[in-house]
Amino acid sequence: MLRVGLIGCGAMGSVVARELEAGTVDGAVLTGVLDPEVDHRLGVADLDSLLSEADVVVEAAGHGALRDCGVAVREAGTDLLVVSVGALADEALESQLRQAEGGRLLLCTGAIGGFDILRAAMMFGPLDDVSITSTKPAAALVRPWMDETMRDGLAAGSAPVTVFDGVARMACERFPESANVTATLSLATIGFDRVRVRMVGDPEATRVRHVVSASGTAGTYELSFENAASPDNPRTSAVTAYSVLRALTDLRPPAVSFL
Structure with a gap:
């Protein structure tokens, strides 16, 4: 079972949380949500609590959250799935995340492909x-x-x-x-x-x-x-949350791989 921790439970993160709890991603379970502004039944108080029960952490809280938590997630040996990829335009942050040793650095493809x-x-x-x-x-x-x-x-x-x-x-x-x-x-x-x-x-x-x-x-x-567009945030596409779910599906051993 893939244990998923979630940072951010806003317009997009709430969809990811809802779908994981509904069993949309076979073989994956939501184990914790870190968002001080949202009262979620799986809410945790700090990053250490989130990491203690997660194989992969989904960052869905914006650039600041990635700066604050990204390196620590990888150094804890936990895979990090980044949604706020635009934060990596900061060369220093990109370098820090790439060089951190431990879990994998995974980038969500979001609303486009190819x-x-x-x-x-x-x-x-x-x-x-x-x-x-x-x-x-x-x-x-x-x-x-x-x-x-x-x-x-x-x-x-x-x-x-x-x-x-x-x-x-x-x-x-x-x-x-x-x-x-x-x-x-x-x-x-x-x-x-x-x-x-x-x-x-x-x-x-x-x-x-x-x-x-x-x-x-x-x-x-x-x-x-x-x-x-997302009904709760017109600056982003509604499908982005489902791109996260697709990425989590791909982390499970599949019967068929699209390579």
Whole structure:
């Protein structure tokens, strides 16, 4: 039986907890939830209590939680499944997590896929260009650092607004709740400082759309994903919680493997 500890029981973590308790992942059981703001029946007071009953810990609480707990989880010999992959745009944190010895560092693929073919293409030869355009409901992309014109365009405009066009590392810093797929794509391909990112707020959008483009020696690739937004957090896709559950399923010995 795979024992799962959960850090964070918010919009996404609560779905993961609910589905694990319902038996959605065969052979896995939720053993503890660490979230001081949520009163869960399996709530624990501290990380040590969570680790004492877990084979894998799912981080679903944001960048700060990964910084605070990630290294300790691995050093305890427990596998760490990271949802807030955008936090790894911080080079120091990425290095610390990679170098920690003990449990495995596992990255949740989240709301997009296709990493298998892109990694295969990189083995064939270099990828010269990788980019992602993410389009979300306009209100979900409003940030305090934006100027008044941009905020007004997102809040009351009638046309799509490009709010960011640059490299992945900066996208993750400016949109920490919205750029986890960007970070995963960067780590799987040519890195945070070469992957190009466009973030678009569309007042007509009701779903979250990601379009990945890549080209190199092996060929040219375009992958498109359109996901329902989380009803509790429109900045993320509802399917992300189920990506976590799929990852936990893959940690169990399967009858069939998709390689």
